[in-house]
Amino acid sequence: MQQIETYQRLFQQYLSSHPFKSEPVSLYEPINYIMELGGKRLRPVLALLGYTMFEEGPEKALPVAYAVELFHNFTLVHDDIMDQAPLRRGKPTVHERYGANTGILSGDVMLIHVYDYLLQACEPAHTHALISAFNRIAVEVCQGQQYDMEFESRQEVAIEEYIRMIELKTAALLGGSLQLGAIVAGAPPVDIERLAFFGRQIGIAFQLHDDLLDVFGDPGKFGKKVGGDIVQNKKTFLVLKALELADEATRQRLRSLLVDSKLPETDKISAVTALFEQLDIARHTEIAKSTFRQQAYDSLEAVQAPNAKKQVLMQLAELLMEREV
Amino acid sequence: MQQIETYQRLFQQYLSSHPFKSEPVSLYEPINYIMELGGKRLRPVLALLGYTMFEEGPEKALPVAYAVELFHNFTLVHDDIMDQAPLRRGKPTVHERYGANTGILSGDVMLIHVYDYLLQACEPAHTHALISAFNRIAVEVCQGQQYDMEFESRQEVAIEEYIRMIELKTAALLGGSLQLGAIVAGAPPVDIERLAFFGRQIGIAFQLHDDLLDVFGDPGKFGKKVGGDIVQNKKTFLVLKALELADEATRQRLRSLLVDSKLPETDKISAVTALFEQLDIARHTEIAKSTFRQQAYDSLEAVQAPNAKKQVLMQLAELLMEREV
Secondary structure: OHHHHHHHHHHHHHHHOOOOOOOOHHHHHHHHHHHOOOOOOHHHHHHHHHHHOOOOOOHHHHHHHHHHHHHHHHHHHHHHHHOOOOEEOOEEOHHHHHOHHHHHHHHHHHHHHHHHHHHHHOOHHHHHHHHHHHHHHHHHHHHHHHHHHHHHOOOOOOHHHHHHHHHHHHHHHHHHHHHHHHHHOOOOHHHHHHHHHHHHHHHHHHHHHHHHHHHHOOOOOOOOOOOHHHHOOOOOHHHHHHHHHOOHHHHHHHHHHHHOOOOOHHHHHHHHHHHHHHOOHHHHHHHHHHHHHHHHHHHHHOOOOOHHHHHHHHHHHHHHOOOOO | OHHHHHHHHHHHHHHHOOOOOOOOHHHHHHHHHHHOOOOOOHHHHHHHHHHHOOOOOOHHHHHHHHHHHHHHHHHHHHHHHHHOOOEEOOEEOHHHHHOHHHHHHHHHHHHHHHHHHHHHHOOHHHHHHHHHHHHHHHHHHHHHHHHHHHHHOOOOOOHHHHHHHHHHHHHHHHHHHHHHHHHHOOOOHHHHHHHHHHHHHHHHHHHHHHHHHHHHOOOOOOOOOOOHHHHOOOOOHHHHHHHHHOOHHHHHHHHHHHHOOOOOHHHHHHHHHHHHHHOOHHHHHHHHHHHHHHHHHHHHHOOOOOHHHHHHHHHHHHHHOOOOO
């Protein structure tokens, strides 16, 4: 815990001392705005941890940590435009505050500056390897977002497709942050792969946990509104699993409940939740979650690095999934 | 001429044999669509010419040529969304055909893949220099687009600000294409700078020429609608120069003509054109154009390279400005 908080603080200091100052102000102000909105700084902390797994002192990994956080925030700016989201961390989204056109263009500039930080992150001799790895991750995140949008309008989505989508959209960058930190440290390729796989599987488990929280979370502790996914008719793991396990009559009932736009929100939430309980969906989701978590830990176990450092990563993983269900 | 056409064909073949084939199709189809819409392939030809100025055979410069064309098309996709443009080269724009969300996301993926082509474009030892140069250019293009959007809603724009805007938005990538080709060839830094400056100044002259064509172009030969900038109340060089040279009464008359939304289009065009003629704006624009062209040629002259190769670049520059005024 202590090390994680230390890294969060260290990164926040670095971030605050590196505001964008270029002209035109109208292009760069939105970037500083979103970057200062806060958050857990999970990805940069992962990048720092990926580095210190193999090298002493996290300072040298601050540019690569900044690169992954900047990239993550770029995806938030553009995704919020696509989702027409008015709020982000309780504040107006970039496009809401500065207009969609500036949102698109400031996002584009963020993505270009990500590569500036990647160039700073290592010796020129390693630039090729670092950017090559980053590009694969970045493309995956975009593919995940496209699948997510596609699934909204699709009737049938297989559970495997859903897992692949969250792997691309969310988990690739979590594993990727560890991976890029380890590349900057010059870690052996096989350990880099193992660490990336650990992060990816934890990312999937974390998203399943989030799906679960949306329905069964403690309203006092869960940050978002409980039942939000149900109201929005999102095809989460819970819904897809329920459709898979239900008999024909129940499946029909669930489908019609999900698309029922006349039903009051609270009734819709409680009816769908009752169906989930009847089908024991929480237990099934926990099983899937545990499988991914176990795969993650097995992969981490095999990494050639001090045990104490692996412990910190496991702590972080548990922290991500500790919120009350 | 012959060499330019040979390079256009060579690039087109390379382009056609490198379609994006990744999944999801919905993300990559729009990229292949815009890349195959055609155009003069000016930027990739410049990249090939920048390379062959210092090295034999253009083939090795095809990846960097592809990178600049892909980046240019990325800017078109996002700019068309911002401008709500329905058509591009006479065909539906990407967002018109595939939706704005896909337009944003396909554009993002294009930008990431630009860096893949930059990685392919040279030995790993030179990646750092190449991407560093590209990033400066790419950021400038975005800054130019932001200034362009800002100027639309601004009352006063100085001629120097306008020149700077077109330098960033248009000329930086024209000079940049030559520059990146020369970097891949391993040219001496001083020659790379001279070549980049040549392309930049030609780019500014070319944009001034385009401003002129919009008003005084031969309708049969000019691709776009004559007077389009006047109808849209664009602050072109002609308008800014007219505002600068006019006496107070004429300035007021021009300002009110430009914002008059009740006046029929043809009346607005002929009234503004008459004012331009009265103030001899075409000649003033030609003078500015010649100044930038001369600066370009002086810079090219100083490059250490065979004269025959400089001749081809000058041919290309003249070609860009040969359309009838």
